[in-house]
Amino acid sequence: MVKRLVIANLAIWVVGIMILQRFLLPNNVIFEYFALNPARFGLDFMLWQPVTYMFLHSPSNVFHVVFNMLILFFFGMELEQRWGSKFFLAYYMVCGVGAGLIYTICLWVYALLGGDQGLLLTNVVGASGAVFGLLLAYGMVFGERVVYFMMMFPMKAKYFVMIIGGIELLTVLGSGVHGPVANLAHLGGLVSGFLFLVVYGKMAAKRRAGRSKKGRRGRNLKLVVNNERSEESDSDGPRYWN
Template sequence: MTEFRPQRFQILPPAVKNLIIINALLLLLSSVLEKYGIRLSDYLGLHYWRSHYFRPWQLLTHLFLHGNFTHLLSNMFALWMFGSLIENIWGTKRFLVFYFICGVGAALCHLTVLGFEFGAIEKAFAQYQLNPTVDQFGRFVTQYINGPFQESFRNYQHLWESNPSNTTFINESSYYINLYIRGGYDITAHGQVDGIIDQATVGASGAIFGVLFAFAYLFPNMELYIYFLFPLKAKYFVALYAIVELFAGIQNSAGDNVAHFAHLGGMLFAFILLRYWQKNNRRHFY
């Protein structure tokens, strides 16, 4: 059972309100700056630690950026829907501490997963360089090249297959794979390009999933209406959501740019923090 404080319930409490305002303003600023060739995500978005864009403060600042209005709207609606009640119960200070710990924890989980993924790609690339044949190139493309780049690599593979005696493809193939992974100067495009390790992760989803978990933790039997029609208890909704995220993260489908393990990381840190508070402060959890 959760203890409600004897205070007036606020539909839009201070922390939730200001988080929504800041996120909306930064989306607007990002859109304006992009027209001048400035990507705010290069400075504030979360980057892999081996990217030249990486800065420590991005563990926190990425929570305030969003890719588009739909992304912002879905996250801020969830923040208002679930976070408002929690902030009213805990107070603004405790809610903000919880929100940012979940967000930073989600970022750390995401970076850990990226470390394994990029480590596997770079290991496969090192092995390819020991035996750079067209067959090995095709296998590398199948396993590790995703999204819009795959078609270009496939076309290059077909070109190599049509002229297997041309040894130029050996050095070129390594060059293009390295460019895909680490970025650098593209002789074809005549300019600097980013590699996959330079991709930015933005959004408050990790922190939001922490808030969602807290809601289910505090009110496990409260019914939520899925698509406003189907009632489901909060504890089952969150458990189902976590399973879906885990499955999607493991499957890692081509073109899926959602940080599923960041979502799970937000839930994990929420659980750890809630258990710690429950053990050490029974005025709010008993």
């Protein structure tokens, strides 16, 4: 599943954005309809945008798509091996969609409280929200693994996740929702991933507890055979043939 997601993202970026968008399609039509635009999502009911935006990347910054796909590949492969393809895809989509929705809701609240309403017209693209969710999951599942922060400083994965989460939070608190990078969406991916894993973990624990209770009740049941009745019935022979 990870490889398919990487191929899909790269194919959309190369064919859809770098070729079709630049040379064949009307001006900016792909981003107009499929990027996440809080105003168009809320007012024009383009409800598909929290899904489609995560498969689009900036045409002017190749590192945007390259870094996201590298993180998706290297961190996602181990998570998929641990979870399986179906659960991994569900988690990835929840993080990406959740990041987009949290970003959109926060911008609408900010605008309604008197903030810059022009931000509602800003297009957001990229798999970064989903990717940050993967980083969180990696830190929770493989917390003792050693990773390299900024490719130089070795540290345990759980501390790595804490650091990048802290950086994103401080960036949002410092610059707010302004700036060229949607750090609020990155935080949204972390929050969505954490809530998903916590809720799923509690549901799984309840299911295991229910199965355990059923097993204990089953062990207390006894099979009683009335041999005398069986012998009387056998002596008369069967009454009906099926």
